[in-house]
Amino acid sequence: MSERTVGVGMIGYAFMGRVHSQAWRTVSAFFDLPLTPSMRVICGRSKEAAGAAAERMGWAEAVTDWRAVIERDDVGIVDICTPGDSHAEIAIAALAAGKHVICEKPLANTVQEAALMAAAAAESAGRSMVAFNYRRVPAVALARRLVAEGRLGEIRHVRAQYLQDWVVDPDFPLVWRLRKDKAGSGALGDIGAHIIDTAEFVTGRRVVGVTGLTETFVKERPIEGAGRTGEKGTVTVDDAAVFVGRMSGGALASFEATRFATGRKNALRIEVNGALGSLYFDFEAMNELWVSEGGAGFTRILVTEPDHPYAGAWWPPGHGLGYEHTFTHEIKDFLEAIAAGTDPSPSFADGLRVQRVLEAVEQSNGTYKEIP
């Protein structure tokens, strides 16, 4: 292994595993990196499935025990793409072994677990990052830049929504994302976490308190694999969460995360209103950022210009990027932080802070909770 190469081991090979793999495979072709990742090993519970995933996605080997990944000397980075209930154990072990860790969001299923992970990260020689990939949409990164430059003035409002509809059908089965033991929470932790992070990232402000409501619209669903028996199980997570709050600096914030917004597929949206201007983003049109500088309209900026964040590495103006690029950008930033010896962003500490907001929303039931 050359000094400039770092071995990567990935735990998990489902949706997140596929998209992370594509990012590891692609990042060096488009960015000049101080470290070249080498896709060493993928880990999954089924030998056969992990082997097929390795071949297809370009990993050199497949194993079934995540501990075996952490023990390898040729693995410098551990990429955790499993459900939330295993994040803490794997990440803490990897950090203890001095590995750099990138972990899918939400960081953990509870504040307690997240706090242990953040503590482990603080003590480890390894660097750690929580994979809030939407920060790396060029339009979202441009939004943050505009706010940081003061183009919007004092921030008054944040209005963020994450709208999906994939469980609207009451016959959709009781998958792991609908079980509290695996997923921690429902729409709140899965997608609500993204808009909390995005709101804080874009504005540079923190959520300091919230009041809100959650709801489970469909309370029982067919058990997976139950087939025609029609056996049902209880949905133990929220289907939707709506909450409002205050941000540091005095802005009001409004959030909504739901899997019941029929016709909305992956609408992560954020609008920020400042004293001088506003901006608006919707992931369903991910190459666009709408910006007002105080006049009678919003400008639809196609975020594909050479001087836009990340965009210059790819194609000419007007040739848009897709979902997977956000992960490629994330890994680029992670590798650069490792090489520079700096903390990647968002760190596990950032992930812990989001977890605290999630907990406050879960416990709110209509009462205002300050975020510790």
Next chain:
Amino acid sequence: MSERTVGVGMIGYAFMGRVHSQAWRTVSAFFDLPLTPSMRVICGRSKEAAGAAAERMGWAEAVTDWRAVIERDDVGIVDICTPGDSHAEIAIAALAAGKHVICEKPLANTVQEAALMAAAAAESAGRSMVAFNYRRVPAVALARRLVAEGRLGEIRHVRAQYLQDWVVDPDFPLVWRLRKDKAGSGALGDIGAHIIDTAEFVTGRRVVGVTGLTETFVKERPIEGAGRTGEKGTVTVDDAAVFVGRMSGGALASFEATRFATGRKNALRIEVNGALGSLYFDFEAMNELWVSEGGAGFTRILVTEPDHPYAGAWWPPGHGLGYEHTFTHEIKDFLEAIAAGTDPSPSFADGLRVQRVLEAVEQSNGTYKEIP
């Protein structure tokens, strides 16, 4: 006066007075009505200004005492376009005199006043209506029709915003709408009232409880007419209100009313998500209704077809209407209800219900309040 003519007296001649006048002047040319309004008298505090308004807007006479309007035998309808602090007194007097009353929103500045008005309406031979004009946007009326027909299925979410930006400038003066004694509340009562009513109108459900926050971003402003002395006074109303709640039938609701959404001019928006479909409306594109029936997209319906509400009375498809038409439609419905001897909608009782939601939001400060 023919049996089919009804005299109208209007109190107030500012913004609302102008748009109501245009509606009274126009309604008979486009709708076949059982009653023909006759624009008898306009009332304003300044003799000169009221006279000029009468000439310009087509009223036969101008007076300065609203009691003189109510006393006239040739006036059957009293149209109240004054600030909220005078609504109760005028409306109760007019109803006591047996007049039909249409009153601008919010119905009153307090729940107590609104309750007295609703009681007066219940006892009077006159009919009464509160002027939530946005119900009469063809697209909003079509939205209600779609929900009522069951096209959206069980309602899960209501997401309503009313975004303006006309007081973003801290040097904007302390007009009456920023004073609690005149206006009752700020963005909440002025525009928040509209989205509460619109949400209830479109879904046919009631807001049953809310929790939320209000904020005054700019706490002092130049006194009107103070000129270069630069004297400032205290803003005594909210600049913005954010709140979430529950609707009857189990839907979650999210509301936001603000005058600080830079770049948004008159964005009254509502999205409703149901088990089978969704709809979306934004008044800044008032001739459009976006509807999803569960597939991979929303249809932008241009609400100008002959079978769309109100639209058939006007122009061919694709020839849009404007803001003032909502008032023409409102008056058409009011006249039809009077002629039919039925209660117009929204009635003063509806206005009282909205007032109770406004009060709950004002008192919430982050705590859940059930609506009585």
Next chain:
Amino acid sequence: MSERTVGVGMIGYAFMGRVHSQAWRTVSAFFDLPLTPSMRVICGRSKEAAGAAAERMGWAEAVTDWRAVIERDDVGIVDICTPGDSHAEIAIAALAAGKHVICEKPLANTVQEAALMAAAAAESAGRSMVAFNYRRVPAVALARRLVAEGRLGEIRHVRAQYLQDWVVDPDFPLVWRLRKDKAGSGALGDIGAHIIDTAEFVTGRRVVGVTGLTETFVKERPIEGAGRTGEKGTVTVDDAAVFVGRMSGGALASFEATRFATGRKNALRIEVNGALGSLYFDFEAMNELWVSEGGAGFTRILVTEPDHPYAGAWWPPGHGLGYEHTFTHEIKDFLEAIAAGTDPSPSFADGLRVQRVLEAVEQSNGTYKEIP
């Protein structure tokens, strides 16, 4: 009649008659005018229908002979809202009688007629205007202002379309607009005329040559009133016209007028590209103008600000206007020109120029024709 009042007589009471009436009735309430129009007389072939129209639309009298309108001393303005085959005769007679004339578009059914009308206008003491109402959309007027100020730089491209779909159904009857003897031409003269005028108006350049094609997709249609006999007649006008050309100053232009664009209701669109910027307008969203000043996007300007053309006379920002307002603005400008003793714009000479372009397109059949 006060010196400042001018009597109006209108010929025709169908679609155009209704919208012109609404404009005459409304204009004085919203604009400070040097002349106040008085709606004296309406003329239609049926006594009964004309009488009903007069009562409904607010005209003092109804007559059945247009010559009687022209002969009246109390009529200073003649408003021609009839099909194109009668424009020349009526307008020339009215101008000969010294009346001011506003005439619906296209000015005439042939270049020859239009030339006679323009000559009559040049010799008359009366002022004349051809009713290209889309010039008076605030967004279109703002577009012209931006070009005139040089904000777009040298003009390179004009791309104009007028898309409707009201005759897509082959069973739609053979109405007068589909007959050459009444209408002169089809989509070309009816709506193609508008985009030619709009392109010239916005850019301040003239169409100097064209090459193009026309087509009649449905060649026979049921005769009106034939009922179940199913008798059909021949469509003698074009259903669609597509043409490209050159503008003075060197820009390329592309035009398309059709009644067969299924799903497009009244989509008059124009895009102009200049060396420094671009603009785009679509009448189906008539309160919006999209402007690029050379960067990575277009700004959606809501054309409802006090300093936008015509908009300040109406409502606050964000409260849009509708189709009929374009006529109110047109009449306002007409009255101001009459009072000022200047030529209204567009004049009959402008209408003649558009007619020459229409003729060139009709005769082109794929061959380039210079406009005389």
Next chain:
Amino acid sequence: MSERTVGVGMIGYAFMGRVHSQAWRTVSAFFDLPLTPSMRVICGRSKEAAGAAAERMGWAEAVTDWRAVIERDDVGIVDICTPGDSHAEIAIAALAAGKHVICEKPLANTVQEAALMAAAAAESAGRSMVAFNYRRVPAVALARRLVAEGRLGEIRHVRAQYLQDWVVDPDFPLVWRLRKDKAGSGALGDIGAHIIDTAEFVTGRRVVGVTGLTETFVKERPIEGAGRTGEKGTVTVDDAAVFVGRMSGGALASFEATRFATGRKNALRIEVNGALGSLYFDFEAMNELWVSEGGAGFTRILVTEPDHPYAGAWWPPGHGLGYEHTFTHEIKDFLEAIAAGTDPSPSFADGLRVQRVLEAVEQSNGTYKEIP
């Protein structure tokens, strides 16, 4: 080399080379393919640049003579990413050697060259494809499917534009794409070719005749590398082309290709109007297809559902794709055709047909030309 592996050699490593490389590197990870491509060799004129490109983009070797690529036994596919002036020579040699060939568009710089290439393709055992990648946008493929299923009925109109603005600045240098000897033509061949192909692909109809105009707005530009001497050279290609025509089956078509549409970055647009419905696409929002089925609006379909063309291989609904995916899809289809022993689409014969339309436009100068 396993039977299921095919070696690939690529000629050229600039813009097209980078995006083709990403496609070759990615295609097997997302599609189950009958043939696995192996990236054997890349060819460029500079040894150093070709070597760097090979390392970065994942090619096993780099060479400087394209003939060396064709002679290799381990190369089964030749991918031609050079300027148009070398397409014919390379492709004909590769086909003569029995290689499969994928060639960038336009197929050639002249009809004569394209005809020779199509003849060579017809005689070769190798399969050939011209790289009109926009056919492989999922939304464009869905558009074709809808037309083919008859959902739009008889086709009446095609309206296609390709709008860019990258040479608006008169100081932009005289790059090879602005020189006739290298590029054949300007906007016409570079991007006009795409909309001709897209129009034919989506509708299943052929362009049978055209009349139009071309223009070079900026006639001299700085020579590349001339630096401060400011030496200028003549632009020998068109900057823009506008043309209208007829399609087989009777539809009218309107086309526009320009590099002077300020603010438009890569707006390949097509609208098709049929007797029953319409569709609209703009590459600047490449994950959307707008479809009307005859009612009062268009549905914005997010083309990311599992049953949409190509989309099921990637991410869940609402997670959009980018520009490069069109090439990955193209190569997937190419490999499948090779394995199946069928002619890929679009073939060199298709490319020749587009070339004939381009020639007709170039020669038209306002006169109608039938396509042979």
